[in-house]
Amino acid sequence: MGAQLRVYKQKISSAQTTKKITKAMELIAASRIQKAMARVKASTPFARAVTRAVSAVATHSNVQHPLTQEPEVIRRSAVVIFTSDRGLAGAFNSQVLREGLELAELLRSQGKEIAFYLVGRKAVGYFQFRKLASIAQWTGDTDTPQFRTAEEISSELLEAFGRGGENDGVDEINLVYNRFVSMMTQTPETLRLLPLEIVESEGDVDDHAVYPLYEFEPDAETVLDSLLPVYVQSRVFNALLQSSAAKHAATQKAMKSASDNADKLITDYTRLRNNARQAEITQQIAEIVGGADALSSAK
Missing domain, CATH: 1.10.287 (Helix Hairpins)
Structure with a gap:
């Protein structure tokens, strides 16, 4: 006894x-989630504004820009998976990895080759354990993402997109990340970043509405050359911030x-x-x- x-x-x-x-970890996550939510709230309007600007240029001009023109054959697709550097967050990492691999299987079924780009140590460890190949990796900046990380990721993606699938690059770019919905809900989301096919509108489209005419200085192609890198950076940075906020919420819940x-x-x-x-x-x-x-x- x-x-x-x-x-x-x-x-x-x-x-x-x-x-x-x-x-203690719950309290730490609770303190960080407020800052992460504030950063997401601050970055989202800018990302939407840049997206609308790029969409306007692409829609209201006849220029055939390589970043907005759909290629005849998509040979190679980039899948960027955003995870965290640390665990203890429930199903946060497993669900986004599953979403990314399911997207890869879907693209393979369409005859496309997959190029993985990984963000976060959990994704890197997962791919190393299963001996899966990846093109580039970024770790150490997922808790409080900095804009320089988004610049590095965007530069790598744009460089690969510029080469094209024929020259060991990619023909399209897809982002897979956890989107922060609420303190209790974080959902994996897939965004096709390039080629650009985004036309955002508020509410229903009115067929009888009069839309403005656009003029571009010096020309539409130059405007697109300047806007598209900013668009890619803003979208990647917003995905990093969304993933960070979702991770802190998942940690607090776990x-x-x-x-x-x-x-x-x-x-x-x-x-x-x-x-x-x-x-x-x-x-x-x-x-x-x-x-x-x-x-x-x-x-």
């Missing part, structure tokens, strides 16, 4: 220590669940310890009474 009591005490102590760690489970374990083991201690006391009383009876019978 004494050994059993010691086991229960050790398990209770272990659960209490685990609860302290998970509670650590809250872990703390609740630790509380349940502590309650269960405390009950078992009390039962074992009561059984030990009962056994000791029974032994005393039995010994007293034996002494009285001997007289």
Whole structure:
């Protein structure tokens, strides 16, 4: 009985220590999520504005720009997967990796070769463990993403897109990341970045509405040359920020669940310890009474 009591005490102590760690991580994630949400909120209007500007130039001009023109044959597709550098975030990384691999299978079924670009140590570790090839990797900047990381990723993607699938580059670019919906919901999302096929509108399109005419200085091609790198950078940076906010929310939710489970374990083991201690006391009383009876019978 004494050994059993010691086991229960050790398990209770272990659960209490685990609860302290998970509670601290939950509080840290809660403090970071507000900053991450503020950065997403600040970057989203700029990304939308740049997207509308690029869409306007592409829609209202007759220029055939390589970044907006659909190639006749798409030989090679880039899939950029955004994960985190750290775990303890529930299904955050597994669901975006699954989404990226499912997209890759779909593109392969269409006869396209896949080029993976990985963001975050979890994606890198996943691909290394399964011996899957990747073109480029970026790690160490997923908790609080900096714009220079988005610039590096965008530069690599645009350089590969400029070469084209025939010259060991890519013909299209797809981003796969977790989008922050709410504190309880983070959904994997796929965005086809290039070639540009985005025309955003607010509400329903009015067939009888009069839309403005656009003039471009010095010309539409020069405007596109200047806008498209900014568009790619803004979209990649927004994906990094969305993934960061979603990761902190997922961590907070996972650590809250872990703390609740630790509380349940502590309650269960405390009950078992009390039962074992009561059984030990009962056994000791029974032994005393039995010994007293034996002494009285001997007289």
